[in-house]
Amino acid sequence: MLNRTASSVVSGGGGGGAATGSGRGGSASRGRGASSTDPNAASAGLQARHVLCRVCAHTLSQAGDSLEMPQDVHEATDAVDDGLELVRTWEQRGFGYFRLFAVDLFRFGARVYAHYQPQFLDEFIEDNMNAAASSPEYVQSADMVMAAHEARLLIPRENV
Numbered sequence: 510m511l512n513r514t515a516s517s518v519v520s521g522g523g524g525g526g527a528a529t530g531s532g533r534g535g536s537a538s539r540g541r542g543a544s545s546t547d548p549n550a551a552s553a554g555l556q557a558r559h560v561l562c563r564v565c566a567h568t569l570s571q572a573g574d575s576l577e578m579p580q581d582v583h584e585a586t587d588a589v590d591d592g593l594e595l596v597r598t599w600e601q602r603g604f605g606y607f608r609l610f611a612v613d614l615f616r617f618g619a620r621v622y623a624h625y626q627p628q629f630l631d632e633f634i635e636d637n638m639n640a641a642a643s644s645p646e647y648v649q650s651a652d653m654v655m656a657a658h659e660a661r662l663l664i665p666r667e668n669v
Contacts, residue, residue: 545595545598548599548606551599551607555595555596555607556610558588558589558591559613561584561585562588562589562617565581565582565585565588565621566585568581569581569582569585578625582626585617585618585621586618586626588614589615589617589618589621590618590633592610592614593611593614593615593637595607596608596611596647597637597647600643600646601642601643603644605646608647608650608653609652611637611653615656616659616660619656619660619663620663622663623663627664630663631664633660634657634660637653637657
């Protein structure tokens with residue numbers, strides 16, 4: 510129930526007004542509504558994504574070693590990707606207030622990609638550490654540098 514409620518808020522059913530899009534495989538443009546223009550709406554949307562990721566993390570931790578990828582992986586990566594894209598958009602405007610959300614979402618996303626979609630982990634790191642897509646202050650912040658370092662340690666050796 511909480512998963513559907515948080516997903517509804519993230520997908521525009523309430524709160525942040527952001528729409529989820531396709532995962533790493535697609536490049537669908539995601540509408541954000543008020544989240545791209547109102548910092549309070551952006552904050553609510555990021556908080557909803559954070560809650561959704563926590564719910565997904567709990568569900569994924571219970572999934573076991575099934576060969577089939579749980580649906581929560583797609584929800585989690587969509588929430589992470591959309592949230593980090595929103596943070597980068599605000600960073601481009603010089604608004605660094607959402608960095609703590611970004612670091613947490615980034616670390617969670619790196620772990621999900623490393624475990625379920627390792628072929629996308631390097632791209633995930635590069636997308637989020639691109640100063641041109643956010644700000645130099647963001648990608649050079651101590652927290653993001655450390656999070657990126659930790660994420661690179663998760664890249665499978667055969668992909669290095």
